[in-house]
Amino acid sequence: MRSLKINITKIFIVFICYSCIAIPFSYAQNKITSVRVWPSPDSTRVVFDLKTKPEYSYFVLKKPLRLVVDFKNTSQKVKLPKVTKEHQLIKKVRFSSPKKKGWTRLVFEILEPVKPVIFALTPTGPYKDRLVVDLFAINKKPAKAIVAKNRDIRGNRDIVIAVDAGHGGEDPGSIGPSGTYEKYITLQISKRLAKLINAEKGMRAVLPRSGDYYVKNNTRTVRARKNKVDFFISIHADAFTSPQPRGASVWVLSLGRANSEIGKWIESSEKHSDLLGGAASVLKDTANEKYLVQAVLDMKMDHSMKTGSEVAVSILKELKKVTKMHKKTPQYASLGVLKSPDIPSILVETGFISNPAEEKLLKNASHQNKLAKAIFTSIRSYFKSNPPDDSYFAKVKPSIPEQHKVKSGDSLSVLAQRYGVTITKLKQANKMKSNTLIIGQSLTIPRS
Template identity: 70%
Template sequence: MTSDWYNIKSLFRVITIVMMFVSVNLHAANKIDSVRVWPSPESTRVVLDMKEKPEYSYFFLKNPLRLVVDIKSTPGRAATFPKIDKKHQLIKKIRYSTPKRKSDARLVFELLAPVKPVIFSLAPTGPYSDRLVFDLYSKEKPKAQTVVKSRDISSDRDIVVAIDAGHGGEDPGSIGPSGTYEKTITLQIAKRLAAKINAEKGMSAIMPRTGDYYVKYNTRTQRARTKKADFFISIHADAFTSPQPRGGSVWVLSLRRANSEIGKWIENREQHSELLGGAADVLKDTQQERYLAQALLDMSMDHSMKTGFEVAEDVISEMRKVTRMHKKVPQAASLAVLKSPDIPSILVETGFISNPTEERLLKTRDHQEKLATAIFKSVKAYFRNNPPEDSYFAKLKKDQPRFHKVRSGESLSVLASRYGVTVSSLKKANKLSSNTLYIGQNLAIPRS
């Protein structure tokens, strides 16, 4: 009996030791696989790719200014730190330091200026594992940026077009068969389009994203609003679950969920992009939703949606001259990037990056130039025909004959009412013998 009891106690000791050993090893199993840094004009993002969900704490030290981060149960120094680009630099260096406990990791961010940190962990999604994200916002006032063109908002002002390069930084967007990132293609086309707009007298371009960093969707439209944008264009490169689909398309806001398979794919991809970008409040901004619901009651949304649809039709018409189109009419989806009630907007899918042939085409300078030119022509034509009253384009319109391209459902009486002229003057200016109009017909609009 005594011998059996001794053996049982010995067995319990062995089991306890084994369990403690297993427990310690499981607890110490986390690891920093890699570190990525994304500087932007307003903040710097640092992302630690982790083996498991991290437990962390942090504090600041002064003289010199440092952010110290302790990550629990993450021994060793496996990851190397990237060299930080001097552009938009808030962090001089990231390095390891000696932690209080050997089982932990201590990272030190050597800072160049005081920062406000927003730190959070993200669960695995897409190509990424668990992550620990540091968004460091400078507490110092940003330096004044060089303005491409001066803008007089009282008279003869520029038409301001916001050009949003989709994705960026932590969020690569779709990835082509040969490894091309959508975020790279969209930025290249957006910059070409911006250059064309800035070269046109009476027009100016602003870009919410000018480099390889992530900007949240609501921040993109907020930046456009701050710059008093008249129109918002989001540039993307489409993708699908199979490589067969090809061609461009233009999307406008729908107040309902998309009913097409590709439309649903795009809506889901936008939510996925927010997760990849590390937005801590994904799908939880109920205040923004209330704001949108209230704004929908206002006529501004009706005007924005109508304007967006008209420009979308023109963009499709111009893009058909330079590339294959997947859809020949504007498509509708409930996309956050289009939901600004006071800024008309469209989303341009320049082609399917998931199609090998189209991926190669989208990377070429010549094709990017053609796409940018097609979009530019469409937006310019719309605002030359429908300029804000205080704009330079409005002044040009007063000094030059006006023209209108007939669309489906329009009649002489509708156009006469819109332009403040009579039906008889319209007929006389265009030498019309009847009231019949044809879609695509160009009409001269007489002065009222």
């Protein structure tokens, strides 16, 4: 009996000692591994990478303005990023005394009133569990997409082209074998294309994303619509599960399923990008599906899809002059960025970033310029042939010269595209039996 009492006493002492040792560890079950800050024109996003799913709460303080975020049972051994001048909403992010032992408290020193939107994201792609803090300005209007200054062309408006750089910010897009992020490639090519458009009298470019920040798909088209764009072109770099595929392609909207395995991959990647950029965007985008189904019944959708297909064919012809092609005809997929019924839209995959050789090409400034010029040439040619009635292009269309002197590099297909006529009409107007042109030859250009 005495022996039993001693054993029970020993067990009780061991249990107490174990409890004393175990309790401190329960305070820090989670851990913040890194903190990233993404500025954009009208908001700031702060992303906390964590070891496991975060448990959190938050509140706002006034005089001075602060947002306080508490992480339950979380270690604070992490370096906080410095806030640069790019951030117009927050001055500093710092640690503060935690609410409870073993917790972590972060304080955002805010420069003006904001609306905080805070949500957790589950692991996806290169990221593990995250907590996203979005701060939206309250007292100022959201910044418009960057546009060039409207040139004075005597009352005839510019043709406005939205050049959408895919991905951005928290969403890197596809990642090449050497670590190249698609979001950087798309922004570089988009800016080169916008520069060409803005240099053309009668045209103007709009950039829904002009820096390294995330923009939801429906926000991209909303920004385009506010700027009354005539055409929407989204720039991407393709990827696949294996490194072999390469070459450019052009995609237009399909109201059904994708017509290829690559198409299915792209559709899946788009959903994946929504998760990277923010779970809230997935929910908001699905709410627009009802509107889309109703809009499909409208003639605007038919017009938009027809225009998109025509431009896609033209761009494919130009792209094959400067790069390898993955597909020689327009491809079809159900992509959210193309679903605006009132804006003709296409998506250009400039090459496979998952292919080592093509990844290197896509990073090359000269190659980026060639891609941008090919896309620009096609868009300009289309709108010179099909200008909106109130545009500068419509005003100058009657002044297209009736005669053209053949120069080096000219061909019937090039001239037909330039002047907006068919090859057949060109041959008929000049009584040509073959497609051969002679340098110095004078051609009559029929009115389209």
